[in-house]
Amino acid sequence: MKGLSLFLGCLIPNRYPGIELATKLCLAKMDIDCSDLPGASCCPAPGVFLSFDKTSWLTLASRNIVLSEEMDRDVLTICNGCFSTLADANHTIQKDEKAKEDVNAHLKKIGREVKGNIDVRHIIEYLYQEYGPEMISSFVERPLDIRIAVHYGCHLIKPTKDRGLGNSERPVFFDELITALGSTSVDYPDKMACCGAGGGVRSAMKEKSLRMTEAKLAKIQEANVDCIVNSCPFCHMQLDSGQDDIKELTGTEFEIPVLHYTQILGLALGFPAEMLGIDTSVEKNRKLMELLDSQVES
Amino acid sequence: MNEISRENINIKEQLKEASSSVLRCMQCGVCSSSCPSGRHTSLNIRKLVKIAGKDPDILKSEELWMCTTCYNCQERCPRGIDIVETILKIRSISAHQDIILPEHRAVCQMLLKYGHAVPINDNYKRKRTDIGLEELPETVHKYKDSLNEVKKLLASCGFQRFVEEDLNENQNKETSL
Numbered sequence: 011m012k013g014l015s016l017f018l019g020c021l022i023p024n025r026y027p028g029i030e031l032a033t034k035l036c037l038a039k040m041d042i043d044c045s046d047l048p049g050a051s052c053c054p055a056p057g058v059f060l061s062f063d064k065t066s067w068l069t070l071a072s073r074n075i076v077l078s079e080e081m082d083r084d085v086l087t088i089c090n091g092c093f094s095t096l097a098d099a100n101h102t103i104q105k106d107e108k109a110k111e112d113v114n115a116h117l118k119k120i121g122r123e124v125k126g127n128i129d130v131r132h133i134i135e136y137l138y139q140e141y142g143p144e145m146i147s148s149f150v151e152r153p154l155d156i157r158i159a160v161h162y163g164c165h166l167i168k169p170t171k172d173r174g175l176g177n178s179e180r181p182v183f184f185d186e187l188i189t190a191l192g193s194t195s196v197d198y199p200d201k202m203a204c205c206g207a208g209g210g211v212r213s214a215m216k217e218k219s220l221r222m223t224e225a226k227l228a229k230i231q232e233a234n235v236d237c238i239v240n241s242c243p244f245c246h247m248q249l250d251s252g253q254d255d256i257k258e259l260t261g262t263e264f265e266i267p268v269l270h271y272t273q274i275l276g277l278a279l280g281f282p283a284e285m286l287g288i289d290t291s292v293e294k295n296r297k298l299m300e301l302l303d304s305q306v307e308s
Numbered sequence: 309m310n311e312i313s314r315e316n317i318n319i320k321e322q323l324k325e326a327s328s329s330v331l332r333c334m335q336c337g338v339c340s341s342s343c344p345s346g347r348h349t350s351l352n353i354r355k356l357v358k359i360a361g362k363d364p365d366i367l368k369s370e371e372l373w374m375c376t377t378c379y380n381c382q383e384r385c386p387r388g389i390d391i392v393e394t395i396l397k398i399r400s401i402s403a404h405q406d407i408i409l410p411e412h413r414a415v416c417q418m419l420l421k422y423g424h425a426v427p428i429n430d431n432y433k434r435k436r437t438d439i440g441l442e443e444l445p446e447t448v449h450k451y452k453d454s455l456n457e458v459k460k461l462l463a464s465c466g467f468q469r470f471v472e473e474d475l476n477e478n479q480n481k482e483t484s485l
Contacts, residue, residue, distance in 0.1 A: 051423040200344075
């Protein structure tokens with residue numbers, strides 16, 4: 011198996027740096043060979059850019075892939091959107107000789123050439139398939155006895171014909187990675203529903219996107235969980251800062267903490283919340299940390 | 309034949325080509341009943357599938373942009389229609405006709421200027437250093453040569469056509485995808 015290069019994307023380094031740090035800390039602690047990917051750009055995002063122009067989308071994605079090819083490393087993504095773009099672009103390069111030629115005609119202008127000889131991974135499927143829940147459990151220093159609503163997000167698993175991670179109606183791999191930390195993955199209605207942000211809807215029609223988010227959050231609240239865990243910073247933003255937007259828009263208050271998987275994994279591996287970008291000055295996060303602290307004491 | 313009617317025929321052909329898989333549609337409505345957006349917006353994906361490939365008015369439809377590309381409809385379609393992929397192709401035809409929402413143009417501007425759809429700002433530079441990360445991430449933000457490569461590639465693909473002339477107008481506006 012090749013080593014990995016960490017593809018950051020946009021939202022994680024530029025809006026949620028805590029998730030970047032949490033990822034690096036977890037990978038280092040688990041002794042996973044993962045380097046930086048200097049000079050990478052936006053993946054580019056599937057919603058807006060693939061909608062507009064497939065050539066630009068494929069060319070820019072291919073440049074990001076080339077950077078990792080040149081290091082002879084597989085790409086590791088920590089965002090469902092980046093995974094969707096880079097995995098789909100990589101498949102296109104590997105399967106469609108004509109598309110590869112066209113892209114290389116553009117890449118030649120910057121002195122690069124895409125070969126299609128590496129894989130694109132997402133941290134959730136990577137940890138599940140290469141390590142598995144049992145081995146993840148063996149790394150846990152601080153079991154987290156809490157109730158978690160898992161949010162897979164759409165592009166981690168769909169379209170299923172391209173992802174190859176099984177059926178999208180009732181997947182279990184992400185839930186098993188939660189159970190591995192000593193937590194309970196709580197089932198809830200519309201668990202596989204979209205957060206509402208994708209496809210360029212959030213950027214152009216924020217209110218409409220938030221109505222979908224509100225519906226999902228209401229179902230999660232009924233399930234009486236301690237937090238939501240996701241695998242994508244775009245879902246993360248929609249479900250987390252979306253709670254503030256919804257409060258302003260409709261007056262509905264949720265107060266549900268939202269964590270990226272690398273943050274909850276980081277807590278279980280023994281890192282303090284501050285190192286993982288979990289803002290404990292926010293009341294809902296502080297309560298979650300108090301709950302976890304009370305478990306250590308008891 | 310004048311230019312406009314030639315263009316119209318061309319558009320119809322493009323739509324037809326983009327929508328070949330929808331010919332299998334039997335209008336069962338599984339797509340609409342699976343659509344998270346349709347529960348809260350005016351998007352009726354069954355109707356869009358019905359007119360895809362036939363009616364050029366679809367290019368002006370606001371509903372075309374209400375799809376979050378969650379793929380529920382495509383996964384559940386009993387006739388195996390590539391619904392989301394069809395929507396994406398029709399969106400592209402629309403964008404190439406310069407039918408583009410201003411917020412989406414702004415996102416394109418960010419990519420063209422910074423190589424990131426969501427670029428960093430001073431507030432988040434500080435948040436990075438506060439937790440012990442470098443001020444700038446290991447991306448095009450840190451490496452000017454890399455940003456120039458991105459700009460060269462986008463120019464090579466003709467991407468600037470999706471961006472309004474006045475690059476400065478939206479440069480301070482917060483964008484998210």
